[in-house]
Amino acid sequence: MQKKLVEVCYTPGGYDYYKGNFEIVVVIDVLRATSAICSAIHNGVKSLIPVSTIEEAKAYQDKGYLVGAERQGQIVSGFDFGNSPYSYMKPEIKGKDIVLSTTNGTRAINIAKDAETVVIGALSNLDYLINWLKDQDKNVLCLCSGWKDKFNLEDSICGGAIAEGLLKTGKFISNEDASVAAKYLYLAAKDNYFGFLKSSSHRRRLKKLNLNEDIKFCLTPNQMEVIPILKGDRLVKLDT
Incomplete structure (x- = not known):
């Protein structure tokens, strides 16, 4: 059986290469959009409707939708x-349809929206x-949202965790150094995400905004068995 690819792309700006x-x-x-979506x-x-701009979010709000909007870590x-995941x-x-626009995450979702499956x-x-990805027999790209098209640690560690989990099955390979680096970041961080990320830029940014509870929630693995999937313009629960 031909092995599938798993790679890690550090920022939406690099997506065109993949x-x-x-x-x-x-x-x-x-920290925090995809944690909030989950x-x-x-x-x-x-469902959640991810939009990239505040103008789009306002247009939905004018139609009566509940809207979450974040920039620079703040509402x-x-x-x-x-x-915030707690919101x-x-x-x-x-049971509601909610619109969400964030600094990085919703932009990354919309950049990737033409892929077969997001x-x-x-x-x-x-x-x-x-565990779900293992059974799909498809090439997998982990697209990190980063921070304003710059590398960040927490997304890269999560991408590395996914890559390592798939590589261990023997059904996947990685060819890119970015994926190798992400895997080793994960292996270095996995026993203490909080400690490893203590000095990361976005954790410090959120801490200044008194969002420590959000940080703890987002850095606690395996709290839920759910996979949001993009169907048209909406994220809904994947039936597995």
Whole structure:
């Protein structure tokens, strides 16, 4: 059986180098968009509509949608919430269609939207996602959202975790140094994500905003068995 590829792309700006060669794209934004999306779908939100700009988010809000909008780690004034995972656990939003726009994550989702399959990855759904990917027999690209098209540690570690999980099956190979580096970052961090990421730029950014509870949630692996998948313009729960 021919082995499939798994690679890690560190930023949306690098996506064009990989585009078209991977049937499955896993979008990752650990702090905090994809962690929030997993939380929302796990807690019964019907769908999430990811939009890249505040203008798009406002247009949906004008139509009556609940909208989460975040820039620079903070809720954008005038919107219902930001991208804290805890915002999407409230019982009053269960069964709703919600719009989300974030600094990095929703942009990455929309950049990848023409791929055959786009799913959402985070540390919170890590093992469940890896187990599903193992059975798909398709090439997998882990697309890290990064921070404003720059490398970040937490997304790269999560991408490395997915890559390592697939490589261990013997069904996958990686050819790129970026993937090798991501795998070794994960192996160095896996026993203590909190300690390893203590000095990371986005963790420090969120800490200054008093978002420590969000950080703890997002860096705690395997809290939920859910895979959000992009269907048309909406993220919904994948039936596995």
